[in-house]
Amino acid sequence: xDRMPKWADALLVPLISLIIAFFISGLVILAIGEDPIAxxxxxxxxxxxxxxxxxxxxxxxxxxxxxxxxxxxAFHAGLFNIGGEGQATLGGLGVAVVCLxxxxxxxxxxxxxxxxxxxxxxxxxxxxxxxxxxxxxxxIVITTIMFNFIAxxxxxxxxxxxxxxxxxxxxxxxxxxxxxxxxxxxxxxGLVGIPFNNRNPANISLLxxxxxxxxxxxxxxxxxxxxxxxxxxxxxxxxxYAGIRPVRITMYAMLISGGLAGMMAVNNVMGEAQxxxxxxxxxxxFIGIAVALMGRNHPxxxxxAAILFGFLYQGGAxxxxxxxxxxxxxxxxxxxxxxxxxxxxxxxxxxVERVFMAFRKAK
Amino acid sequence: MxxxxxxxxxDTAAPSAPLAIELRGISKSxxxxxxxxxxxxxxxxxxxxxIIGENGAGKSTLMSILYGFYKADSxxxxxxxxxxxxxxxQSAIRAGIGMVFQHFKLxxxxxxxxxxxxxxxxxxxxxxSLTKARAVLKKLAEDYELDxxxxxxxxxxxxxxQQRVEILKALYRQADILILDEPTGxxxxxxxxxLFRILRGLRDQGKTIVLITHKLREIMEITDHVSVMxxxxxxxxxxxxxxxxEDLAELMVGRKVLLHVEKSPANPGRTVLEVExxxxxxxxxxxxxxxxxxxxxxxxxxxxAGVAGNGQSELLQVLGGISNGTGIVRLNGESLDVTGKxxxxxxxxxxxxAHVPEDRQHLGLIMDFTAWENMAFGYHNAPEYQRNALLMxxxxxxxxxxxxxxxxxxxxxxxxxAAKSFSGGNQQKIVVAREIERNxxxxxxxxxxRGVDIGAIEFIHKQILALREAGKAILLVSVELDEIMSLSxxxxxxxxxxxxxxxxxxxxxxxxxxxxxxxxxxx
Numbered sequence: 001x002d003r004m005p006k007w008a009d010a011l012l013v014p015l016i017s018l019i020i021a022f023f024i025s026g027l028v029i030l031a032i033g034e035d036p037i038a039x040x041x042x043x044x045x046x047x048x049x050x051x052x053x054x055x056x057x058x059x060x061x062x063x064x065x066x067x068x069x070x071x072x073x074a075f076h077a078g079l080f081n082i083g084g085e086g087q088a089t090l091g092g093l094g095v096a097v098v099c100l101x102x103x104x105x106x107x108x109x110x111x112x113x114x115x116x117x118x119x120x121x122x123x124x125x126x127x128x129x130x131x132x133x134x135x136x137x138x139x140i141v142i143t144t145i146m147f148n149f150i151a152x153x154x155x156x157x158x159x160x161x162x163x164x165x166x167x168x169x170x171x172x173x174x175x176x177x178x179x180x181x182x183x184x185x186x187x188x189x190g191l192v193g194i195p196f197n198n199r200n201p202a203n204i205s206l207l208x209x210x211x212x213x214x215x216x217x218x219x220x221x222x223x224x225x226x227x228x229x230x231x232x233x234x235x236x237x238x239x240x241y242a243g244i245r246p247v248r249i250t251m252y253a254m255l256i257s258g259g260l261a262g263m264m265a266v267n268n269v270m271g272e273a274q275x276x277x278x279x280x281x282x283x284x285x286f287i288g289i290a291v292a293l294m295g296r297n298h299p300x301x302x303x304x305a306a307i308l309f310g311f312l313y314q315g316g317a318x319x320x321x322x323x324x325x326x327x328x329x330x331x332x333x334x335x336x337x338x339x340x341x342x343x344x345x346x347x348x349x350x351x352v353e354r355v356f357m358a359f360r361k362a363k
Numbered sequence: 364m365x366x367x368x369x370x371x372x373x374d375t376a377a378p379s380a381p382l383a384i385e386l387r388g389i390s391k392s393x394x395x396x397x398x399x400x401x402x403x404x405x406x407x408x409x410x411x412x413x414i415i416g417e418n419g420a421g422k423s424t425l426m427s428i429l430y431g432f433y434k435a436d437s438x439x440x441x442x443x444x445x446x447x448x449x450x451x452x453q454s455a456i457r458a459g460i461g462m463v464f465q466h467f468k469l470x471x472x473x474x475x476x477x478x479x480x481x482x483x484x485x486x487x488x489x490x491x492s493l494t495k496a497r498a499v500l501k502k503l504a505e506d507y508e509l510d511x512x513x514x515x516x517x518x519x520x521x522x523x524x525q526q527r528v529e530i531l532k533a534l535y536r537q538a539d540i541l542i543l544d545e546p547t548g549x550x551x552x553x554x555x556x557x558l559f560r561i562l563r564g565l566r567d568q569g570k571t572i573v574l575i576t577h578k579l580r581e582i583m584e585i586t587d588h589v590s591v592m593x594x595x596x597x598x599x600x601x602x603x604x605x606x607x608x609e610d611l612a613e614l615m616v617g618r619k620v621l622l623h624v625e626k627s628p629a630n631p632g633r634t635v636l637e638v639e640x641x642x643x644x645x646x647x648x649x650x651x652x653x654x655x656x657x658x659x660x661x662x663x664x665x666x667x668a669g670v671a672g673n674g675q676s677e678l679l680q681v682l683g684g685i686s687n688g689t690g691i692v693r694l695n696g697e698s699l700d701v702t703g704k705x706x707x708x709x710x711x712x713x714x715x716x717a718h719v720p721e722d723r724q725h726l727g728l729i730m731d732f733t734a735w736e737n738m739a740f741g742y743h744n745a746p747e748y749q750r751n752a753l754l755m756x757x758x759x760x761x762x763x764x765x766x767x768x769x770x771x772x773x774x775x776x777x778x779x780x781a782a783k784s785f786s787g788g789n790q791q792k793i794v795v796a797r798e799i800e801r802n803x804x805x806x807x808x809x810x811x812x813r814g815v816d817i818g819a820i821e822f823i824h825k826q827i828l829a830l831r832e833a834g835k836a837i838l839l840v841s842v843e844l845d846e847i848m849s850l851s852x853x854x855x856x857x858x859x860x861x862x863x864x865x866x867x868x869x870x871x872x873x874x875x876x877x878x879x880x881x882x883x884x885x886x
Contacts, residue, residue, distance in 0.1 A: 222754045227736070227743050234729045241685050241718070241726040242741035243708025357394065 004356040009349075010301065014294060017340040017348045018308075025333040034325050046318025047311045053318070055185060055200025060284075061310030062202070062267045063088075065209035067288025068295060068302040069216050070122075070261035075297045076220055077253035078233035083129060083144025084261040085285025086151030087122040091262025092269045093155060094121030096163065096276035099176040110180040114270050115208065115263060122262015123255040125151060130254030134247040140254075148285070159278060173276040182271045205267035209306075212260060213299040219256070220299070229253050261285060287313075290334070293342040312337070382444060383408040383540050383571035384429070389438035391424055398424040400595045402438070406540075406588075411562060411572040413582040413603070416592030417615055417816035422575050425592070426542055430462045431455040442540070461533025465545045467525050471518040475511050475528050476500070479535050496535060503534055507564040508557070522670075523554035530561065541565065542573045547581060551670050552844065552877035559585050577817075579608040580845070591615055616817050624824050627832070629852040632661035634696075635836035636682075636805050641690035641701070643677045643860075651677040652688060653860040659805065659836040664827070666851025666868075667840045670880050674860040675840045676721055679809045682838070683718035684708040685726070695804060712741055717798035719791075721809030721840065727794040728782045735764035735778040738797050771796040772822060788819030795823055799830055806830055809840040824850060844873055858882040 026036035047053045067084040074081035081087075098117035104110035129143035156171065163173040185202035189195075220226040232239040232249040239246065268280055287309055294308070295301025316330025340348070384406040391399040398421045406412045416422050427433045429440065431449040440447055442458045449455050455462070469478050479500065480492045497513055504510040511520070511527050520528070526546060533541055543562075547555040562572050562585060574586060582589050583603060590600040591614040599614050613619055636659040643652040652674050659665045667675050681688040687703035694714055700706045711718070718741075720726035728737050739748050739760055747763070750756040764778040771792045773785070782790055791811070798806065811827065812820040827850060831837055841847050847854055848868050856863045856879035863879040 218754070222757065224743055224749070224755055227739070227755060231729055231732070231740065231743075234731050235725065238726050238729050238740075241683065241708055241720055242743070243684060243710070243712060245707060 004353050008352060008356065010296070010298075013345070013349050013352055014341050016352065017345065018337060020348070021333070021336040021340040025336050028332055029325065029329070032325070032329075034323060039319060039323065039325060042322055043311075043315030043319055046322075047315035050197065051186075051195070052197040052200055053314060055197050055202040056314040056317075057307065057310040058185065058206055059200060059202040059267070059272065059310070060313040061306040062206045062209045062271075063264050063284040064287050064291045064306035064309050065213060065303060066264035066267070067261050067285050068291030068306050069212055069288075069299060070257045070259075071288045071292035072295065072297040072299065072302055073216060073220070073229070073260060074253055074257035075292060076226075076233045077229045077249060078236070079130075079133070079250065079253060079257075080141050081126065081144055081254065081257045081261075082141060082289055083126060083147045083258075083285070084288045085281055085283070086144070086148035087125045087258040087261035088264045088281040088285050089148075089151040089155050090125040091118035091122040091265035092276050092280050093158060093265075094118045094262060095265040095269045096173045096176075097121075099180050099270060100163075100174060104177060104180050107180055107182055111182060111204070111266070111270070114180075114266050118262040118265045119259035120262070122265075123259040125262070126254045126258025127251070130251050130258075133254075134250040152279070155276075156278060159276065163276065171278050175275045176270065180270065181274065182266075201272035203267065203271035205271045208263070208266065210303070212263065213303045216260070217299040225252060261288070287334075290338040290342065293338065308337075309334070381408045382406065382441070383410075384573070385439075385441040385444075386425070386429070387439040387441070389425065389428060389435045389440075391428060391433060391435050397595050399428070399435070402592075402595075402597045404590050404597060404600065406571060406573060408443075408571050409566060409569045410587040411566050411574060411585055413574045413576065413586035413589040414592065415576060415579070415582055415589055415611060415615060417577065417818075420592040420615070421595040422592055423544065426462070426544065426573070426575060429455065430460060430542065456536050456538070459537065459539040461530075461536060461538025461541050463526065463529040463533065463541065463543045463546060465548060467529050469517045469525060469528060472516060474514050474516055475520075475531075476513040478517055478528055479513075479532050483536055499535055500531060503531060506568065507534075507561050509534075509561055521554075522549045522672075523551070523557065526550070526558065527561070538570075540571045540573065542575070544575045545577070546574070547576070547578065548842070549671055551880050552873050553881055555581075579611055582611065583608055593617055612817055618818075624828065624849045626828050626850075629663050629831075631663040631852070632834060634658050634660050635694065636838065637691075637693040637696075638682075639691040641678070641681065641688055641692065643674075643681050643686060643688035645677070651860050652681070655690070655857075655860075655862055657855055657862065659838050661804075661836050662831055662834045663852045664831055664837040664839055664850055666847040666854045667838065667857055668844060668847045668854055668876055668880060669842070669857035671842045673857045673880075675842075675857050676809070677860075678857070679718065679721065679807050679838075679840055682711075683716065683720065683807050684711040685720075708741060709744065712801070715804035717801050717803035717806050719794050719798050719806070719808040719811060721813070723790055723794050728790060730783040731781055733779050733781055734768065734773070734785070734793055735761045737782050737793055738764040738767060738778070740797065742797070742801065767796045767800055768793070770800075771826070786816070787814040788816045791815050791823065792819060795826055799826055802833075803835065805836045805838065807838050807840075810842065811839070812841075812843065812846060844876060848873070848876075856880055 029036040029039050047057045067088060070084050071081055094117035095114045098113045099110060125147060129140050129147055132138040132143050133140040159171045159173060164171060165174045182203045182205065184198065185206060186196035186198040188204060220230065228244045228249055231242060232244055232246060236246055264284060269276055273280060291302055291305040291309055295305040312330060312334055316327060319325050319330060320327035382405050386402060386404045389399050389402040402425060414422050424433065428435045429449065431451045431454055440449060447458050449458060470481065476493055476496055480496045484492045486492065500513050509527050509531055511524050511531065517525060517528065546558060550558060566572055576582060586603045588600060589603050589611065591598050591611060593615060639656050641652055641655040642650065645651050655678060657665065669675050677686065680686040681701055684707050688701050690701060692699040692701050694716065699714065724730060729740065748756055748760050761778045765776065768776040768778060773789050773792045782793065808827065811823050815823065827837060839850060851868055853865060854868055855865045856876055858880060859882060863882065866876065
């Protein structure tokens, strides 16, 4: 017998955690002498109060969906991939190589190739730690985080020494051809007659991210590979009994995970910047861990959590712009959200469970 | 009629001697599960009192309450006639209760002496405690046949000796009441006999022994009184001399049970499995199988007897494709790679080998997976579970699982429940259903009824025999000698990675097998 209904487990508990996190954030804002109610209002207005705000929220959410899915897929295999940052960095390199290599006639062709390039580079970057884990037992947490640093240095080197246009002082690639410019969200929504602000970076990648959520869901729960990934993740010993090969599953899971993280670059490099710059990932790889945690490693949970974190990002930027509250405070808010929805999950879950049990008994 | 008479019997053996333990109306529930319902029991001083019941009947919960691990929701505990409260195990020890757990709680790299004084050290320095313990130990060894080298390191001791250390630990703390939880599960018949001699000695010196077990034979052999538990309730307490194993089994299960397996004579056909000089070296470079050779024919059950840890697990695992070894293995005359280079559990299954592993919770099932996900475990590539090249057919799998659960009487027959929410017996039925329903040529089956209730044991035994009737080869590994004796057509005994000898069940006895199990064989 379940201790409480599924909806309570999936929605009620995170929601209560979230409220507590926001409440304590409010206390922190109060402590630095600002008005928490006004700050909250400003965040909501800034992130969700206009289609401009929504555009930015969804743009960030797109990044987080990719990196969140990456963490979730690896997690189902029992692997903690915290190298999303590096894999997304390499994904950016893949996108830049694809976009600059050929004179693309149309964005759709470029998009297809860029998705493949981003995924391939991201997967490649995850493959090395995966191989070390599967064959040599080097812990994937250690190796993936190391590879984040290597990725940053590699990108630095490539941008400065190889991709920098002659004469440019900026450590960035050349601007991509205008034909590779992806359709923005306002153009897409315009087709169905929905008015949307046009000064925001949200683009077609959002739809790719949403499709990725569905595909990951199918992969994990409706394919043999997903079955084997989950079995391996729950118990390696039992997986071996069933004839599931640990090396193979570790590799597949990490390649998919790295590929998903890499695909984030389609959004930020191709969709927004239209060129590759240093530190283009901006921590989204790490946010992905929190998103997966909060989304309980379920693709639809990741989707919702990504939007929440998109809101925090955009709302936080607005806060920094219009008040004396420093931008760093939003990191505190995010940390509190992660703390309560992830680490302190049981603190909320146990009392809620007890309430449900008591309620059931009373019936 | 007969059944009702037995079931209705209550407390025929109210002891007249002074009581060591009296529990009155103990109840304990965990959430919605009532583990103990209004349990009353009276244990006479200076007696051996057995507590028997199926898994999940509430024996362990009751003893945990007595030892201070759990607090009862209601009820009274009286030790030596005085009401006591036992909030923790320290209080239990102070009340004179000692407990020997099924899984020993010894520090492996400490000596016997150090383990004995652990937690009972006196003063600032160890030396006086050690000296005192050494003297006490010497006396206990003389009084009760409890001889153990006080300076031996525990990890070098045999299981039987480790158990003696546990008993000594309790006696050193001046326990008057000794509770033993399934003490013979890990012992050879000889070691078990020795343990029983020790227990009788303790009783004759006035100690009180509570023996928790599921083995009827032990109850009959050693106890003075026996209490039977069923589904959290105490259904009867009887004097052992007045009862029979059949009566006890019926009390435990609540219906008549066949204790003896009815089986027809074997009709062995062609050789299905041939093993020659099979060797396995483990991760620590220890040779666990030292040249095993055996054959299993169609329509035959080969039972492998032995004390746990003598290579039986390794044998099953290497044949099942879980671990690797060297040697020649042929299935239906076709040679099989056991080095792991060209084969794994999948190729074994494809060739017609099914494997019910010894450890269903860590190997045979994924406890967090639902029953239907577990029903595909190992057979997830089977064509009937696929919708198309990409997707699995989860609906078909659920329907298939529901059918198999029905056929194997898995309760509750709900394919969407997680494996961990089934009882041990029903978990095992899921594994057995999955493997037997594949109609394999060779079934590897390890500890088929470990932690399984009597009703399910009967059912699983019938299924194994049915497979044999169908002309399949079965390799059975079990540490339960009764099970090996009653199911096998031939018995091979393993000791230290070797086969010590082969016997026919009707031409041997437990004593002879026991000697082989202890390594005194004909080779």
